[in-house]
Amino acid sequence: MINTYHSSYNPPPVPPRAGYSKPQPAGNSPLVKFLSVMLLLLMILTLGGFLYLFQKLNMQLHGSYYEDMASLQRLQDCADSSMGEDSKTECGKLMEKYKTAIAKVSQANEKLSKLTGGPQFIGPAAHMTALSEQKDKNSDFLKTNRVLWDEDHSLLQDVRFSNKRDKLTIQYPGIYFIYSQVTFSKHATSFGLKQSIKSIEPETQEVKELLKSFCSLDPNASDLCTASLSGVFSLEKDQQLYVTVANTSLVNRDSCSFGLFKLQ
Template identity: 30%
Template sequence: MINTYQTSMAPPPVPPRLAGSQPVLFPAPLPPRRHSKSLIRFLVAVVLLHLFLSIGGFIYLYYNDKMLSFQLPSRKGEEGQTAQFSSEKQDTSHKALAQMAIFHPPHSSDQKSAPGYLQWNINHSVLRNVAYYENTWLTILEPGDYYVYSGVTFSRGDSERPLVSRVKLRKNENAEVSVAMQAYCNLSSSSSGSSGSPSSRHLCTATQAAVITLERGNQLSVWVQDLLLVNYEEKATTFGMYKL
């Protein structure tokens, strides 16, 4: 008999077993880690750049709007008012003021000494939001605190009385007159007479200044004891005011 269980061929090798019971699959290839990190870094950079641009734009718009609020004037109601943050030049250009030039009245040989109010030469004076009344009074149009100044120069003295200049005030054209300020000056007795050349005359100036609270309609004027004693040269006698 032929032994069928014996053969010279070796049995086929046994396939290796897997560690787990999972079936053999073909997994999808994963993306390289290098490309993944580059993408994440790019996205983070874009987000940060957008954030910085947003913050910078907000700061720019905030300060730009703030600067415009300093420069643009504002108006409230029907009364036009300049902005609180306007420049000092714009603010002071609309304030009330007066710079008066004195009027030289014609003198005659028979003219007598008499007290009176100085008259203003309106053509050579500066008035802003201040009116004048009968060429001797100034009328206040804007109430407030005013710096008032006066300087009256005398070219001749008075042998009996000291030279005096008074700034007088009244509430309106029909009200009683009161003294707001007054000043004195003295000349030597040798110059008290009317004789003598202009170059040999002595001069003195009665100056005064004060801050006065004035209402609308108040009036101011300058009074002297003798109009013939005043020096009427240009700029020798001055009077003015400006609102603080």
């Protein structure tokens, strides 16, 4: 029997029930639209604030750069010897400001060194020990009245040491603490056991005795005596310092030192 009810068409849709409404997509709700607008406004405000701060910081950096350049130019003008009294007064005030700033930086570096466990002293310094007989192959120590020092067993920081191994040369002017100690092991008959620190001025090459000290020994006893000295001095750039004795053959090299460090 042939099925006359077969059809290739889909059946008609079921009619909706009474009171039924088709749900709306979630993206079309008013709350989502409101949140999207607020997020967009927040992004615009954030970007605008970032651009404003960047522009302001850039202007401040440019202003600080030009101000620093102007200050450096004023410092260069201060070096002109033909400036008037008013300019000298202004230069003096400017130098005081820079000294204050440098002092603050030094204090900050010292605090940082203490916190990080690094060296607590930052600046020119030297501590010299006498040249030993083992290293003094040519007996240079005995050929001069200046005490010679061993660079390999000494501390040198921002201070120059001469090729003749006798003088220290100041590289940074300022107030320095200077000290020296010389030990004598033999008695002197015609002259005293004296040591002194002498200075050579950078421009005039004039020699000055800054400090001196004495000690004495019993000629009938085998003994040692030490002459020590120290002081605070204002030193210039390229000023040279050295230690002298009357006779270097009387010196006990195992207990001699010479040094300095910058106070300000």
